[in-house]
Amino acid sequence: MKELNVIIDGRELKAKKGMTVLEVAQEAGIRIPTLCHHKALSPVGSCRVCTVEVIRGERSRLVTSCNYPIEDTITIKTDSPKVKKIRKMLLELLLARCPDVEILQELGRDYGIEKPRLKKTKNDRCILCGLCVRVCQERMGVSAINFVGRGVDRKVSTPFDFLSDVCQTCGACAFICPTDAIKLEEISKHKPVPIASEFNRGLSVRSPVYLPYPQAVPSVPAIDKEVCIHLLTGNCGICKDVCQAQAIDFDQKDEMIEIEAGAIILTPGFSEFDATALSNYGYGIYPNVVSSLEFERILSASGPFQGHLVRPSDHQAPKRIAWIQCVGSRDIHHANHAYCSSVCCTYAIKEAVVAREHSPTPLETTIFLIDLRTFGKGFERYYERAKKDHGVRFVRARVTTIYQEKDGDLTLRYFDEDQIREERFSMVVLSVGLLQPPETKALAERLGLQLNEHGFCDVQGFSTVATSKPGIFAAGVFSGPKDIPETVMEASASATEASSLISASRHQLTNEKEYPPEREVNGERPRIGVFVCHCGINIGGVLNVPSLKEYAQSLPNVVYADDTLFACAQDNQKKIQEIVREHRLNRLVVAACSPRTHEPLFQETLRAAGLNRYLFEMANIRDQCSWVHMNQPEKGTLKAEDLIRMAVAKARLIDPLKPIFLEVDRSALVIGAGISGMVSALHLARQGFPVHLVERTSELGGMARRHHHSLEGKDIQAYLRELIREVSEHPLIHIHQETEVDEVHGYVGNFKTKLKSLSTGEINEIRHGVVILATGGEAYKPEEYLYGKDTKVLTLLDLKDEIEKGNPSITKSKNLVMIQCVGSREPERLYCSRVCCSGSIKAVLHLKEINPEMNIYILYRDIRTYGFKEPYYQEARDKGIIFIRYEVDDKPVVETIKEGDQDVLRVTLKDPILGEPVFIDADVISLATAIVPSSGKEGMAQFFKVPLNEDGFFMEAHIKLRPVEFPAEGVFVCGLAHNPKFIEESIAQAGAAVSKAMTILSKERIEAGGMVSWVDQRRCTGCGICQQLCPFKAIDMDEVKMVAVINEALCKGCGVCASSCRSGAIDLKGFTNAEVVAQINELAFG
């Protein structure tokens, strides 16, 4: 099409025929005010504030730019005195009618109207722009409203001012109205129904085109086809017109896609319990009673109140908040959920702590609970901190009813120890449990999977991921309530199970991309190319892109500069490649959006053009400039100039970076041959990788050898025997019994470890690419409660052995007392040992079967039978086992008392309900002792440069998201060495460790280097500070030269060493000192 040449405000511009003056100006970044214009609607020129002066030859006339078609060789002035005068007059007239409308006041100020000269005729919000009328007619095809009346009586209304029947309450009129003059309820007969935001749990509304949540991947909006006017009626379609990238495609249809797969992993998640089922709490009726998930959104920075802690009814900051636990969990009466949801206790504590941090005023937080179940790693400590440092109050009481007060406050009625109490709160959070919705149940049915009695996916044997159908695996809450670390472990474990099945076909579908060879640029002077992107009107609509391009062109070493509509578009990528070759560019700068989203794309372009991918720099003039300075185009343009100049300054100094490739020793070392270690070894061997399994003792099996049956009745010994047989027989597993690790050298992919036989002293060096630490745990040896002094006091493990043997002095005894938390949850071991509550209940249920007459007392602090173990606790209570709670500072006392001529073993403790001491004369006392990490873990921590936590368990890289990894790569942990856990959980974690190990072992070589640190050995003084600070243990000292050496395989490029080196010997490639200083200087002196 022929291009037209026009001059706007002295700038020579190109335009296409058919464009309006306004469109041409906007594309060039020239601002013309508009009121009645909208891109999606036909221009009418009714408000006339877009008036400009058109000059052709000697003649000049005023026209409305929004509907004046551009012509060849005309000159336009958008800001001449004549134009300004007429706009000012128009605004004064409008302000006389609508003095309080903000956009008129703002625009008025731009034209020097401080106080309108004209008398205020009325006070209307409607400026009669007609956008609403046009959108209803042109885009919605409804015409429910129009202008009525004439002159001063002109207004927008429905026919005869009656509420409209044809109005579809789409809300387009209210949305497009620039002055909020339209009230939907004054137009429509129908009640408008806002679209509730699913992610904000209905606490805010969303539009039909929406991003489901801020971190959605991909970050691309979706159209809700249930409410989209276009998809429902064929009208509207405005989004398609305004989308500059032309990305809207209304013709997309649901598709059936067939995928051939060797295994299936199911991770459908869960729903929360709907608390409207419990009428006594008023959820859904009282606005200030919210579910825990809703509260989570209230606290979130991206939530309905932008992270401000306010209550829904009046948006005031609450003063007192109550949490009610076990809503829809451990409740067989109202909710029909016998299980414990496992996560609510800890999340409630977290919400209470975070709420206090967010609250602008002092906030009281109270949690009403039955048992406090902080059994996860680190959770007990968190609970203690919440109590002591954050003042969270814990009340052991069941709230029976909630009443709403007039001011929106809520009165809670509960039974506390001996009386009914009432307490008033500003807000109540219901800690709702986890469940499986009908959709996932239907999915399980479609796939022919068994569900358990609670409606979750049934898993088989000791596996937590194997479903009832071979080849289909489940992970996460689909198979039972659990916390994030466990779901992450299961996700990895199911990946291991799946890849074991299909390991033969590994890498068959992998394609490698081919690139041209890299051009050598060393020794060349910098030849920089700069591309300034308009990003449609995202940048070009605010900043003066053509002038930025000219500015870039003027900078030293810039040999080419251009502006482009969308730099990221595929054709422009090709064009950039051609220009790089044609102009022999050796550095590329793109001034556009954020490097966080687009750097990889341009680096790929550069690589395809035959240049090293690191010879690239971006100036972020959209996300951090045009979008955040929309009302200050001149200042924004000046800022963009600075940003481009700084980017060019850095680009001048950039060197090409080369990755290094390291061969991987494709075998593994597993330390510890308990269940975790053996399962790890077996998984690795099944996928074809040789394993060295090292065990200190002469027997395989670890702690599992002391367990007989699980709470659910599974035979642990049978499982163990089978596992030992498989491990012993597998040709790829080399078992080293009575052997210890003596020395370790190397790093990920290339470890060299010396193993020392404890019997012969023989040393054997092995090479391996990864290591899995499965060093296990031990039982705590108690000193309390007369253990070791009176033979009738046993540990739980001993008791179970005796029951298994059928020892009559145990099974025939009359009174059995069990004491829980022996050595756990104490100041010196401030963690829960997780398995003891279930272990004790397993033992007493077994004993009750043998001897129903036995009196059994369990003295506990909190019963922590989480998940599906809860019904066994219920069963124990039903069978008459007596549970008595004690406080940690008022522990039971065990003493031997002479009564007549007999020694009596007497337990004394305070009954929390009676408030009086009670005495139990016991025949047998069982102590549920803590699990402690096994000895020798310190050595392993030093050998492999991994940390231990304050309790002596290995500390993973991230407590939630990376439960088997360490900062040091190639080293993994599983089982009791990580934290106390059940056998099933250890097995899952072993699978997870293998899955992570496979990410290394499955490759022949690993890529490292690039943006990493390097040491100038001439300047290094060998002080070793960098070595201490490196979070990844990537720095070693060369003992001979006394200088620091960076291990590029381990360096992640954080630059901590570079900024901390006192002799300036270390620098970070990609972010060198010189590059940063160059940017600083450009800014300072520019």
Add this chain to the structure above:
Amino acid sequence: MEMVWEPKILAFLCNWCSYAGADLAGTSRIQYPPNIRVIRVPCSGRINPLFILKALQNGVDGVLVSGCHPGDCHYLSGNYVGRRKSATLKRFIEFLGLEEGRVQFSWVSAAEGGKFSQVVHEVTEEVKKLGPAKRFVKKSS
């Protein structure tokens, strides 16, 4: 039009949290004063205090350093190193006789676009109040 003095403020933002937070302010169109110029660094622990001094010496009016919240560092503990350096530099700046408000530190996560805008507002206000940097600026030869 009369030229009004506008402060020149340099911000060092870590790539993983604060830079992402600044991007989010952009995608959410949360406006803030255009006085700020950002240098992206991998981690707040990468920032050599000398960079900040260099900027002040060369006539930048204020410097903002922002990293991940404690516990959120992409490099596990880099932000703690950054925090220690910042605390030390703060005292050194006092010792030099510079106004304390010229160098400011904050934690901004990738989800806190609003907070980033707020921080920029505050820093700009404070530096504006302090006026142009003079005391530490190297005299041009």
